[in-house]
Amino acid sequence: MAVYTLPELPYDYAALAPVISPEIVELHHDKHHAAYVKGANDTLEQLAEARDKERWAALNGLEKSLAFHLSGHILHSVYWHNMSGDGGGEPLAADGVGELADAIAESFGSFRAFKAQ
Numbered sequence: 001m002a003v004y005t006l007p008e009l010p011y012d013y014a015a016l017a018p019v020i021s022p023e024i025v026e027l028h029h030d031k032h033h034a035a036y037v038k039g040a041n042d043t044l045e046q047l048a049e050a051r052d053k054e055r056w057a058a059l060n061g062l063e064k065s066l067a068f069h070l071s072g073h074i075l076h077s078v079y080w081h082n083m084s085g086d087g088g089g090e091p092l093a094a095d096g097v098g099e100l101a102d103a104i105a106e107s108f109g110s111f112r113a114f115k116a117q
C-alpha cells in the first residue's frame, strides 16, 4: 500500500516574502499540506479495512475522500515548486517561458487581463 509523506519545502518559510509571508507559507505547508497527506494515508487504511471486511458500500465514499486528499497533496506539491522568491512579472519568451506566455494570451487575451482576473 502506498504511504504518502509530506515533502520538505524547497526553500525556507521566509523565501517568498514579502509577497507571501512566512506565516502563510508555514500554515499551507505544516497544516494544510500535512493534513492532506494524513487524510490520504488514513483513507488508504480505511479502504483496506473496508475491503478486508467486505464493506463494499463504504468504498464509494472512501474513494472520493482519497481523491480529495490526494489532489490536495499533489496541488500543494506543485504549488511549492511553481513559486520563487526571485520570480514574478510577466512571463516572456525571452525568459524561456514562451509557451506559458502564449497560453495566457490565448486564454485571457493579455497578461494584464489574466492578472486582473
Ligand SMILES: [Fe+2]
Pocket (backbone or CB within 6 Å): 027, 028, 029, 032, 033, 076
Ligand atoms: Fe493550502
